[in-house]
Amino acid sequence: MNSLDLPKAPHETRVVVAMSGGVDSSVVAGLLKRAGYDVVGVTLQLYDHGEATHRRGACCAGQDIHDARAAAAHLGIPHYVLDYEDRFRDAVIDRFAESYLAGETPIPCVECNRSIKFRDLLGLARDLDADALATGHYVASRPLPEGGRGLYRALDPARDQSYFLYATTPEQLAYLRFPLGELPKDETRALARELGLAVAEKPDSQDICFVPQGRYSDVIARLRPDAARPGEVVDLEGRVLGRHEGIIHYTVGQRRGLKLAVGEPLYVVRLEPDSARVVVGPRSALATSRIRLGDVNWLGSQALAAVDGLPVAVRVRSTREPRPATLAFRDGALTVELATPEDGVSPGQACVIYADEGPRARVLGGGTIARVDALSARPAQAA
Structure with missing residues (x-):
């Protein structure tokens, strides 16, 4: 060789x-x-x-x-x-x-x-x-x-x-x-x-x-000139707090640029493209404990169907270190149960799965985040 x-x-x-x-x-x-x-x-x-x-x-x-x-x-x-x-x-x-x-x-x-x-x-x-x-x-x-x-x-x-x-x-x-x-x-x-x-x-x-x-919204506006659809900024209860010029200007976890005078720090908790609403809330509303993955690519030695309950480490952003989690595989869907809630996890991002938290850990695969369950926003998320 x-x-x-x-x-x-x-x-x-x-x-x-x-x-x-x-x-x-x-x-x-x-x-x-x-x-x-x-x-x-x-x-x-x-x-x-x-x-x-x-x-x-x-x-x-x-x-x-x-x-x-x-x-x-x-x-x-x-x-x-x-x-x-x-x-x-x-x-x-x-x-x-x-x-x-x-x-x-x-x-x-x-x-x-x-x-x-x-x-x-x-x-x-x-x-x-x-x-x-x-x-x-x-x-x-x-x-x-x-x-x-x-x-x-x-x-x-x-x-x-x-x-x-x-x-x-x-x-x-x-x-x-x-x-x-x-x-x-x-x-x-x-x-x-x-x-x-x-x-x-x-x-x-x-x-x-x-x-x-780094101006994502400029690229979107050029590619989709009709993309900047104005809408409402609402809290977790649906109360209107203000208006925005298009959800393309916002990402989950964002705090700056909301232009809201409500007396407390608010963050983008989720985006609702169908209604063009930006939903905001306190930082605690960003805490995510469960992540449903789509477009899964599996590289582990065992079959994907056999990973239910498998302890792993996962990375939900490139700038974060892998954190402990457990995999759940039921009804053909892969879900990640985080040992400690993570903030600012957004659909569309990647969730990468490692065998452990070590610096030379093996990559077991990953997928696109299709849905997140935020601890304090589950009723609104389900709605």
């Missing part, structure tokens, strides 16, 4: 590297080339949205394509740029807009990995007769005793991207490789300098590449 757990000599092993133009994927290409692998770089042009194309920290457009091409030339590897704008718009951007209009808080990076990078790009790698597709994600995969590969948190907890990769299927994991999963970020930059890469000091890309300056 070579260093990628493949039964060939490196020079007989073709690896396609997804090169975004950033330091991480460029280092992956450089390390594999230095180790003697037959490396092919591929860059996807995903969007071209004016301001987003030129801002620092964007990826997959404009300057980044130039940087990826320059890195490949420096390393002496073949490099291809493919126009995936239409696919990206249909699979990621349009779904992002539809999810926001439905009162959800989507995570387009998960969908991009699921439908573009690890489906379309993986298919392209196979067409190029590659033995593996490598990326610059900070996540680890290792062979499992029963066969196949498991997905694990990265060595560097500050860079771990397992939250965004839970939707990777077992079949995809068998083909994917993540060479940076065992490296801290500072070592990656040191390797970039050692390899003579011009992108060694380039800033990291943003999580949502197509949203200029």
Whole structure:
């Protein structure tokens, strides 16, 4: 076995590297080339949205394509740029807009990995007769005793991207490789300098590449000009406290920008797209104890139907550490019972399931949050 757990000599092993133009994927290409692998770089042009194309920290457009091409030339590897704008718009951007209009808080990076990078790009790698597709994600995969590969948190907890990769299927994991999963970020930059890469000091890309300056509502308004439907701001009892200019301007857990003078701090508890209502309440109303998941992707060794009562750890936001929970699988639906209530959990977000709370825990899968049961808002939620 070579260093990628493949039964060939490196020079007989073709690896396609997804090169975004950033330091991480460029280092992956450089390390594999230095180790003697037959490396092919591929860059996807995903969007071209004016301001987003030129801002620092964007990826997959404009300057980044130039940087990826320059890195490949420096390393002496073949490099291809493919126009995936239409696919990206249909699979990621349009779904992002539809999810926001439905009162959800989507995570387009998960969908991009699921439908573009690890489906379309993986298919392209196979067409190029590659033995593996490598990326610059900070996540680890290792062979499992029963066969196949498991997905694990990265060595560097500050860079771990397992939250965004839970939707990777077992079949995809068998083909994917993540060479940076065992490296801290500072070592990656040191390797970039050692390899003579011009992108060694380039800033990291943003999580949502197509949203200029983080203004989600601007993107939605451009894609759906009729989306900003005014409505009422109400409390948990349905009393009208004010008006708003569209639910696309709000997310669950939001406190700032409500423009309500009621004498106490209020937070967005939920969004009701059918009635265009923003429901607000005290922070205690955000406490969630039970989460129903949809679009579940299961990576555990046991069958999903056998996980009822299984103790796990779950992550409901990328910025939070995994917390203890128990799985319930009944009537074909997967529900997460949190040991300690979490605040600000919103439909549309991802809930990622780990075997334990450890820093190198195995990813057991996850799903899209379809429904939350807030402790103090269950009667209103059920209504």
